[in-house]
Amino acid sequence: MDRDQMNMIVELMEVSFVLVETALYLNTHPNDERALRLHNNASTQYVQLEEMYQARYGPLKNTGMSRYPWAYIDEPWPWEINFNFN
Amino acid sequence: MHEKFYSKNCNNCNQLATTYIKFQIMDQVYNQEQALRHGTLFPDLYRPYDPCGKNKEWRNYG
Numbered sequence: 001m002d003r004d005q006m007n008m009i010v011e012l013m014e015v016s017f018v019l020v021e022t023a024l025y026l027n028t029h030p031n032d033e034r035a036l037r038l039h040n041n042a043s044t045q046y047v048q049l050e051e052m053y054q055a056r057y058g059p060l061k062n063t064g065m066s067r068y069p070w071a072y073i074d075e076p077w078p079w080e081i082n083f084n085f086n
Numbered sequence: 087m088h089e090k091f092y093s094k095n096c097n098n099c100n101q102l103a104t105t106y107i108k109f110q111i112m113d114q115v116y117n118q119e120q121a122l123r124h125g126t127l128f129p130d131l132y133r134p135y136d137p138c139g140k141n142k143e144w145r146n147y148g
Contacts, residue, residue: 014118021127025112035112042118083122 001076008053009081012060015049018042 022039029035054060058071066072114129121127 011118014122017122018118018127021121025110025127029110029112032112038115
């Protein structure tokens with residue numbers, strides 16, 4: 001896995017985590033426009049990133065299309081990613 | 087069996103515990119990198135487990 005792929009997958013995880021948080025918040029605060037903007041921005045960003053990542057490196061989910069041979073099993077798996085957390 | 091604990095003769099002293107959670111209003115948010123790092127998007131909710139209360143530093147992370 002090269003550095004670009006690593007950066008991209010970490011960013012995907014970050015943005016998808018923001019989406020989890022905004023979605024949960026919006027469930028109880030459906031009228032919070034600022035939270036909704038945050039969610040929608042993250043959603044747009046996620047869709048773009050996901051498309052870019054999958055075009056380059058293969059499917060992120062096993063429901064995705066794949067080139068030959070089946071690329072879903074290619075690295076990295078989530079536990080192989082080093083976040084360098086303190 | 088539990089009549090004496092739930093007796094109606096005793097006004098208001100037979101209530102079970104109730105919880106109250108303050109309604110969250112979104113204030114500051116972490117950026118995406120810091121959100122994943124802290125495990126929450128909201129600095130208001132960042133409260134790492136700290137049984138001895140020794141580490142006061144996290145209060146300043148927000």
